[in-house]
Amino acid sequence: MSGLLQNIFKGDPNAPSAAPSSGDDADPASASTPGAAGTPQSATRGALPAAADHARPYTAWYRVWERHSRQDFVQEAFVIPFIACLLLLHVWGMGKNRRKAKKWAQAHLPILQSEFAVVGYGGVGARRAPSADNVQAEGLPAAAASADLVVPESVLKEKTGTEFATYATGRQNVAFLDVSIKLFRWYNPLYMLGDSVISMFLDSWPVPVERVQCTAYAFDGKERDLVPAPSAVEKELIEQRTKGANNSSYDGFVFAVVHKNCMRRLREDRYDISLTFTKDNPKLPEWATVMSESAEITELMLTADLIKAIEEAGEDFEYLIITDQPLDKPTKIDETTPGKRINLSLCLPKSNSYSSTLPIFTYFLRLTDRVVSTAHFRAEVVRKLRNTRDEEVRKLRRAHDEEKNEERKALVEKTKKEERDRLLRGMSAEEQRKYLEKERERETRRGMKKSVKRG
Template sequence: MAGFVFRENRVPHYQRMFQKHDGNRVFMKAPRSKLILYPYFFLMAGTLTSSMYMMGRLVLLNSRIMDFIQNILGGKPSPSPSPVPAGDDAGFADFAGIPDPSPAIASPSPITPIASIPAQTSLPALPYTKWYRVWERTTPADFKAEAMILPFLIAIILVHLWGTKTNKRKAKTWIAAHAPILEQEYATVGFGGRKAPSLDSVKGEGSVPEELMKENAPNEFVTYASGRQNVAFLDMKLSLIKRYNPLVVLGEYIVGFLFESSPAPEERIDYTAYTFDGREGLIVPGKKGEERKSTHNSAYDGFVWAVVNKDNMRRLRDDRYDVSLTTTKDHPKLPAWATVMSEANEITETLLTPDLIQAVHDAGDDAFEALIITDQPVDRPNKIDETIPKKRITLALRIPSDYTKILPIFQSYLRVPDVLVSHGRFRPEVMRKVRATRDEEIRKLKKVDEDEKAEERKLAQDKKKREDREAMLKSLSAIEQKKYLDKERDKEQKRQQKRRTMRA
């Protein structure tokens, strides 16, 4: 290109900012060593101070490029800069003493012949200042904010790692304590589709805990079991404290202390067993072309019965619709801190077996919360379809320091479906009382449903009357419309006067 003299080697983009221009000539000076510049460049890009210098340098380069373009187009040359920059370029005072090459006189012709431009024999030396040496222009005092934030970040990371690791260790202890019992009762445990491992394999190094349980959250672990007579499947959930977030735990404790409706966080285990109730043929698929074998009748009567800790009795009655249908009565064989919530006394005498009573004693007040047998929804139904019975058995426990305390109640809980299938059919007089409560709730829902439908019909009729009235008024003339409206107004006044007379 005419009017330019370039070096043979192409200059990288990060070195072009050190270019000097003289009219329509560009002179470029590369640093002394490219090998030294590369690590300095990456270190400089990683600090906030170097970024500010780079932005200022780009602004200066932009202004010089504009001057260069004006010189080519024949514009007026910009005034020479002051030895000490001011304003945005004040941070580049270290380069104020660098001499600029003397400007060449621009040719009056827009295109300057190449022969008229003298060859450049030497390039001006660019001093190697401390701008290249990051360690000379930065001190530890420049990182005070980072030094104050870094300990908090390290503490948060360490607390999070400690909390998640502790919760996983507790979950592994929990599944290790329950695995032998589940192996005896169920054909498949966990999500791996295989037989439940023994206690030794769970504790061994070659075990895979992910097959036995899943981590829904750092404080919530679940597992699953199936393949047992009278039970379709069993869900188990372990809820732990959010140790990885102490501020949230502290807030939950404060809210639980101030408001009774929000209980304080606690570590608990929830078991929910869904029974077949005589529907094995609908739930369990059979092999194609194979005749299904006849099975025993696993159906039993639907009712609500529970053994609860008295500390949780009020909360359960307020939170659960099914438990609110029962009446509370103490039993002499149960400990003083436990009570029975049942719909009939005969149900209590049938289900409260000696093994279950002993298991409740062994669990203790600090671990046992509730054992509930129900066929009603937990939330109050708003529609008749929601009152369809869904039989299930739930057990709620607090995590103890020693799992041997709750293993007896867990074993008794797993055998409750067998007791229901064997002895869960009661006299018609008993079930008539149980059904009466459900029928009363269904009648209330039907009444509400009928009232809603009547209201909808009334609204539809009113809407149709308004549409007919508007259509009739549109078909009348102005005088006829006025007469019709006056007649309506007189009727309304007479109606209101009659109401006032009747009230008086």
């Protein structure tokens, strides 16, 4: 643009200049010698053909191939394939995670639909799974491997590219079930590599693992508050089912069977596990241990079926926790309200065959029934459990009272300071001096009394 304006206002630099004026009005100093005048002209004439050789020929706007060459697109030749590879890798990674989550749902949908009335976020699935009797007759592996099993889109919800979730409800003693499937970032291998490398050097950085985490929330005798009853007849029916022997409440406690590789992380991350003590059990494999609040609870909950299911799951088993305490340490008294639930965490098998983990998953779904029927302990055990929880409540109440006292003291000090400032503003300079001297004397006497008491 600057060159264009220069050409408009100053003319063409290659155009011949006007001949110098001759005569009396000519300036002798401005006249150049004949030899000097010829030198720039010859140089200009010699430069014109070279400039013309390098100039691009004028072509029509659509004749791009005549104005550009392959050398002009060297940068794009590297950038475009790189972006294409990233897009293909992202599509492949997302598809791999979706297929893996769908494979898990296909393997576990029969047992879920046989235990719960509603599975997923859209009601009953496209194909109803066989009844509980048929599942027991055919076996879970055969039912899960059936080719005609259709997994509805509403069964799984894709929260992120690495996390899928499902939901189930409509079962006695279980309010609802949450399942979370966490997978690798196959669509971002650099992130996966960074996670793996950092976890090798930092103990605080968890090792990336593909796992499924399930949480079953117990009714604990609150069916009337949690189950919607459209009519009075259904409401009365719910009340009758929750009375007497059908009552779903049980004593709150914390019990866990944990893989030893997860023991330290659970004790540091979960408040409820910190209330337990760890003790190896000879009935369990060497890589598993028990974390419980009482030996009587361990003897009652550690059944032969549970031990067999854990042995079949093998290294894919991480933990099974029965708890009534929050995950994070409560900071307020309201947060100590018990929420009874059962947690199960399993690593996804690398072979994509769930025959080894299906027994422990099935036991987990039916564990609430056993807890409701047997978790009614002796008075001594209940007293011990209650004392542990009451002690935590007392600590919170003590901390709350101390915080209130500090706030009260700060308010009193603030009121005294405002009153002192108000008095000083209404005094003359001499009165202020006397008032401050008396104040210093009182502080001195108070300090002397404290030192005498200490001595």
